[in-house]
Each structure stands twice: as structure tokens, then as C-alpha cells.
Amino acid sequence: MTVVMERSHRATVGYVSTRPLPFDPDASTPTSAHLADVATDASVGVSFADGEEWALEEAYKRWGALIHTVALRATGNPHDADDVAQAVFVSAWRGRHRYSPDHAALPAWLLGITKRRIADHWESRSREQRKVDAAGHASEVVPQTEDSVEQVADRVLIADELSRLDQPQRQIMELAFFDDLTHHQIADRLAMPLGTVKSHIRRSLMRLRSRLEVDGVAV
Amino acid sequence: MSQSEMHAPDDLLALHAMGDPLPAAMGQHVALCPQCEGELNQWTGLVATGRTTSPADMPVEPSPLLWGAISDELGLGQQLTAGTSEEPLAEVVNLDSRRRWSTGWLVAASVAGIVGGAVLTTGGVALTDSDPEPTPIAAPAVVSSASLAPLPQHQGDGAAEIVETDAGTELIVDVSALSSGEGFYEVWLIDPDTFQMIGLGALTDTSGRFPIPDGLNLSRYTVVDVSLEPLDGDPVHSTDSVVRGELST
Numbered sequence: 375m376t377v378v379m380e381r382s383h384r385a386t387v388g389y390v391s392t393r394p395l396p397f398d399p400d401a402s403t404p405t406s407a408h409l410a411d412v413a414t415d416a417s418v419g420v421s422f423a424d425g426e427e428w429a430l431e432e433a434y435k436r437w438g439a440l441i442h443t444v445a446l447r448a449t450g451n452p453h454d455a456d457d458v459a460q461a462v463f464v465s466a467w468r469g470r471h472r473y474s475p476d477h478a479a480l481p482a483w484l485l486g487i488t489k490r491r492i493a494d495h496w497e498s499r500s501r502e503q504r505k506v507d508a509a510g511h512a513s514e515v516v517p518q519t520e521d522s523v524e525q526v527a528d529r530v531l532i533a534d535e536l537s538r539l540d541q542p543q544r545q546i547m548e549l550a551f552f553d554d555l556t557h558h559q560i561a562d563r564l565a566m567p568l569g570t571v572k573s574h575i576r577r578s579l580m581r582l583r584s585r586l587e588v589d590g591v592a593v
Numbered sequence: 594m595s596q597s598e599m600h601a602p603d604d605l606l607a608l609h610a611m612g613d614p615l616p617a618a619m620g621q622h623v624a625l626c627p628q629c630e631g632e633l634n635q636w637t638g639l640v641a642t643g644r645t646t647s648p649a650d651m652p653v654e655p656s657p658l659l660w661g662a663i664s665d666e667l668g669l670g671q672q673l674t675a676g677t678s679e680e681p682l683a684e685v686v687n688l689d690s691r692r693r694w695s696t697g698w699l700v701a702a703s704v705a706g707i708v709g710g711a712v713l714t715t716g717g718v719a720l721t722d723s724d725p726e727p728t729p730i731a732a733p734a735v736v737s738s739a740s741l742a743p744l745p746q747h748q749g750d751g752a753a754e755i756v757e758t759d760a761g762t763e764l765i766v767d768v769s770a771l772s773s774g775e776g777f778y779e780v781w782l783i784d785p786d787t788f789q790m791i792g793l794g795a796l797t798d799t800s801g802r803f804p805i806p807d808g809l810n811l812s813r814y815t816v817v818d819v820s821l822e823p824l825d826g827d828p829v830h831s832t833d834s835v836v837r838g839e840l841s842t
């Protein structure tokens with residue numbers, strides 16, 4: 375499954391900023407001063423394509439951790455992950471004229487660039503390795519496949535969203551996803567009526583899906 | 594419309610993907626309806642990925658310095674600072690755009706430090722200007738000092754000193770004209786090699802003194818950083834640095 379990359383063209387509520395807003399966005403009139411704070415993911419994407427610098431910074435705030443984590447999993451090294459993430463945002467901004475908000479969510483587009491920058495990273499590592507190997511110091515460079523980049527992105531998004539669930543939904547979903555327990559087993563474990571468990575799971579899944587912008591959501 | 598003609602509700606499909614059986618008539622419909630089948634496949638994919646997810650998949654924040662490096666490489670904020678005044682802030686960000694972040698921001702900080710120092714002595718706005726004799730006899734011993742310069746898209750400047758006093762080692766921070774925003778300013782010491790950082794506390798005025806924890810290796814934590822932190826109870830650096838500088842002896 376590719377939660378992120380297969381995305382509906384419809385503007386939906388998106389993956390939210392990793393930080394809560396330091397103020398109530400409804401309490402004041404939106405002005406340029408906090409445009410970024412009240413912008414939807416879709417409007418960040420539109421402003422990004424229009425070359426508004428605040429949108430790049432906001433994109434970094436919202437998806438920098440995601441991009442970095444995907445890069446970290448692929449490279450296994452925080453410094454390399456920072457380098458990859460920097461290259462992603464730099465090349466995204468320089469290539470923003472190629473981004474069409476109507477065709478992809480900005481995080482999906484950024485993840486596509488991330489895959490390429492990770493590939494660049496491994497290519498350059500392999501080049502270095504060949505030099506080292508030629509000098510007689512062989513060791514392994516193990517690049518990851520493109521699929522695993524998408525899978526990592528999906529899992530990171532889901533884990534992040536799970537962590538945002540309130541209790542008891544969070545505990546229930548962790549038992550269901552991490553421990554693979556059935557609804558009955560969860561109800562037994564938590565001494566909770568089965569219907570209540572199902573209700574929590576149903577609501578949590580709906581929320582997860584709306585956050586993950588899965589394609590094909592019925593209107 | 595009978596039940597077998599109605600599309601299956603989303604929440605039933607979601608629970609079915611989790612292993613619950615569908616009502617018989619609904620099951621017949623879903624088996625024959627491409628739309629419902631597509632919906633179910635989406636849920637099944639989400640659940641399958643969810644079941645491969647583990648606590649180790651939680652997102653990991655990049656270095657809090659990374660945004661500054663990106664901003665530096667792209668030369669962001671130049672339009673904002675260029676031409677607004679004779680303040681040499683534009684020089685801070687007008688660096689070689691190809692410089693990569695491993696060295697970029699440190700060079701930027703040191704260049705900014707020089708420029709920032711010029712502002713301090715000529716601008717007439719800094720606290721230090723009010724004291725033309727800044728070294729009274731009983732002054733604490735200055736171990737190292739730094740000029741603090743604005744990050745791209747921010748304003749302000751300042752100075753920082755590590756001093757030895759009878760009470761111990763302290764960091765003294767003086768700032769002026771910092772970018773305003775929601776939240777509060779916090780002072781950090783950062784190790785530029787590992788990006789580990791120590792939060793020393795909130796800066797609530799244009800000047801503040803912060804005790805340095807005993808045993809902190811000041812030869813490693815050489816960068817003074819003032820960040821804008823939202824009042825969200827999250828103790829981690831917001832990544833929104835306002836001014837920064839490198840300590841030197």
C-alpha cells in the first residue's frame with residue numbers, strides 16, 4: 375500500500391503540523407503574520423508552487439521530520455539523513471515550478487524527491503566505496519529499494535498519527551496494530567465491552583485515513 | 594433500495610478490514626460492487642501497513658540547525674532584508690548559495706558575528722552602547738564571547754559571554770531588536786559537531802544570566818542560540834532560531 379503517494383486530487387484535511395499552534399487560530403483574523411499557522415496543507419502547497427517563501431518554511435515544519443525520518447531509515451545515519459533532507463528541500467524549492475498542487479499533495483511530492491535524493495546518496499556512497507575497495511578495504515554499502523522508502527513513509531505517518539490519538543483509542547489501536555490482537559482479545563485485555571472497542575477502532579481508523587489522505591475516499 | 598443495493602458504509606468496511614465479518618447481504622454487495630471493493634482495498638491496505646508499524650516508526654526530528662542550513666543555501670529572506678535599511682543584515686544571508694550545511698551556518702554565524710559587532714558599536718541600539726567602559730575592575734573573568742547574529746528571516750542581534758564568577762560559570766546574553774512572535778525566547782548552548790544542545794532557560798528581557806551546569810564541556814558546546822519557543826509545553830528546541838553565534842576565547 376502507498377498511503378501517501380496515491381493521493382486524491384481533492385484537497386483534503388492533511389497531515390498536520392508536528393507542533394500545536396501557540397494560539398487559537400479562530401480567535402483572530404488571519405494576517406500575513408500567522409498565515410502559515412492557519413494554512414491548510416493544500417494552501418501551503420499552492421503558496422509553495424507560487425514561490426512564497428513562508429510556504430517553504432511551513433512545509434519544512436510540517437514534513438521535515440517525515441522526510442528526515444525516511445532518510446534516516448534509508449541511510450542509517452543522522453548526519454546523512456540531514457544532508458538528504460537538506461537536499462530534498464533545496465531541490466524542491468528550486469524546482470517548485472514543476473510542482474502542481476492539483477496533481478499531488480506537497481508531502482507526496484516531497485517524498486518523491488526524497489527517493490531520488492536517497493538514490494543519489496547511495497550512488498555517491500557506491501562511488502566512494504569503489505575507490506575504497508580499489509584500495510583494498512572492502513565493506514558493504516546496502517542501498518534500500520524505492521518501495522521501502524514508501525513503506526517507511528507510510529509507517530512513519532501511521533505511527534505519528536497513532537501517537538496523536540487520545541486514550542483509550544491510542545492503546546486500543548496499538549494493541550490492534552503493534553500486537554495484532556483481535557477485537558475480542560482487546561476487549562478482554564482492557565475489560566471493556568466489545569462494542570466500545572469496535573467503536574474506538576472504527577473512529578480511529580476513520581481519523582487515520584482522513585489524516586493520511588488515502589485516495590478514493592467516498593464523498 | 595434493499596440493503597444489497599446500497600454501498601457498504603465506510604466504517605463497516607473499515608472494521609471488516611480489521612477482521613470483522615460483514616452482514617451477509619452487505620458481503621454479497623461488496624463482492625459484486627467495484628466501488629465498495631475499491632474502498633475495502635483501501636482499508637485493507639491501511640490496516641496491513643498499520644500492522645507492520647511499530648513504536649520504532651515514530652518520526653525523528655532533524656537537527657534543529659537544519660532549517661537554517663536550508664534557508665542559508667537557498668539565500669532565503671534576502672528580499673526582505675535587502676534595501677530596507679543600511680543595516681548590513683543582507684550580508685549575513687548573502688553567502689555562497691552552494692555552500693552545504695555541514696559548514697554553511699557556522700561560517701554564516703561567524704561572518705554575521707563580525708557584522709553584528711559593527712552594529713553593536715555603531716548602531717546606537719544595543720545595550721552595550723550605554724556603557725563605554727564595559728570592563729569595571731570587579732568584572733567577572735570572561736572565558737569566551739560571541740556576537741549573536743540573526744538567522745535568515747529573522748532580525749536582531751546581541752552578544753554572549755561565558756564568565757567565571759564566585760557563584761560559578763555563567764552565560765550572559767544581551768540581545769536587541771529580536772524578531773517578535775508568539776511564545777518566548779529560550780537560550781541554548783549547542784555542540785556543533787553532534788548537534789546536542791542544552792536549554793539554559795527563558796530570556797525574558799533584553800539581558801539574562803544563565804548558570805552553566807557543572808561539568809558541561811564548554812569546549813564542545815560552543816554555539817549560543819536564542820530560539821523562539823511556542824508556549825506548548827514541549828521542551829524540545831522549536832527549530833525556530835532567531836540569533837546565534839559561536840563562542841571564541
